[in-house]
Amino acid sequence: MPPPRGKLRRRQRRYGDEVTDEARVVEVVAYDPAWSERFTAAQRLLVGVLLTAVSIEHIGSTSIPGLAAKPIIDIQVVVPEVEAVLADLRSLELLGYVYRPLVFPDDDQHLFFVKDTAGMRAEHLHVFGVTSPVPAENRLFRAYIAADAEAARRYEAAKRRAAERHPDSRARYGAAKEEAMRQLMAEARLWRSSGGWRSAES
Numbered sequence: 190m191p192p193p194r195g196k197l198r199r200r201q202r203r204y205g206d207e208v209t210d211e212a213r214v215v216e217v218v219a220y221d222p223a224w225s226e227r228f229t230a231a232q233r234l235l236v237g238v239l240l241t242a243v244s245i246e247h248i249g250s251t252s253i254p255g256l257a258a259k260p261i262i263d264i265q266v267v268v269p270e271v272e273a274v275l276a277d278l279r280s281l282e283l284l285g286y287v288y289r290p291l292v293f294p295d296d297d298q299h300l301f302f303v304k305d306t307a308g309m310r311a312e313h314l315h316v317f318g319v320t321s322p323v324p325a326e327n328r329l330f331r332a333y334i335a336a337d338a339e340a341a342r343r344y345e346a347a348k349r350r351a352a353e354r355h356p357d358s359r360a361r362y363g364a365a366k367e368e369a370m371r372q373l374m375a376e377a378r379l380w381r382s383s384g385g386w387r388s389a390e391s
Contacts, residue, residue, distance in 0.1 A: 215362045217257050217345075217352040224251040227262050231312060235266065238280035243267040243319060248327045250348070253335045257345050259352075262312045265327055271300050271318045286314050299323060326374070332386055333377035344373055 228247040235245050249263030250256050268274055274281075278288055286302040293299045298318035304311050317324050334341050347369035355361035380386060 215352045215356050215359055216259065217348050218260055219257050220253075220255050221260065222254075224258075224260070224262060225254075227311075228252070228264065231262060231264055234284055235264070235314075238284065239266055239268065239274070239316075241269050241273065243269065244324075246324075246328070248315075248331055249313075250344075252331055253341065256334065256341055257348065259348075261310050264312060264314045265324055266314065266316045267319055267321075267324050268316060269319055271298055271316060274300060274316055281314075286312075296321075296323075329377050329381055329386065330374055333380050334373070336385070337376075337380070340373055340376060344369060 225247070228251075232245050232247075236242070239245070244265075244267045246252075246265045247262065248265045249261075250258030251260065251262050281288070281302060285304045285306075287304070289301050289303055292301040298321040300316040302314035302316070304314065315323075334344055347366045351362045351365035354365055
């Protein structure tokens with residue numbers, strides 16, 4: 190999932206610091222159709238506890254068919270008010286989600302949770318308020334990479350290079366592919382402005 194425009198570097202560093210403390214080896218693996226099934230299973234459970242959710246979506250690299258990725262499912266939820274979610278975290282905790290308030294401390298409309306399965310990171314849950322611009326950016330990035338095979342190839346290559354160079358640090362892995370993500374996000378915005386996204390949706 191691409192960090193929002195203008196705050197990418199700061200957030201990437203914060204995100205990296207948080208997960209590096211318990212980082213496991215970074216591994217980019219071939220696309221697995223089971224990723225979609227894993228999201229669907231998680232979505233089914235989340236619908237039952239986030240009753241006011243406007244949307245629950247699969248985002249990030251594992252949401253794009255054919256794209257290699259770290260096997261961690263990124264889930265994006267949009268809710269009317271993030272404060273209501275924060276007021277009672279018990280239902281999410283019972284599903285195994287752990288709130289990490291220090292990951293995006295500069296964005297009060299973005300809550301971040303992690304979920305481990307059998308001692309391995311399995312899911313990242315991003316909860317956004319309806320006024321946040323980030324969900325739309327995430328959808329655009331997902332749509333562009335899915336629609337443009339050359340962009341997908343470059344993105345995958347950047348991730349594999351980053352994983353090869355920094356197999357033991359999620360922070361350095363993220364930083365290593367930052368420039369490629371910036372470029373691809375810029376391309377995605379141009380693609381949208383030229384009508385490419387509308388064509389892809391029709």
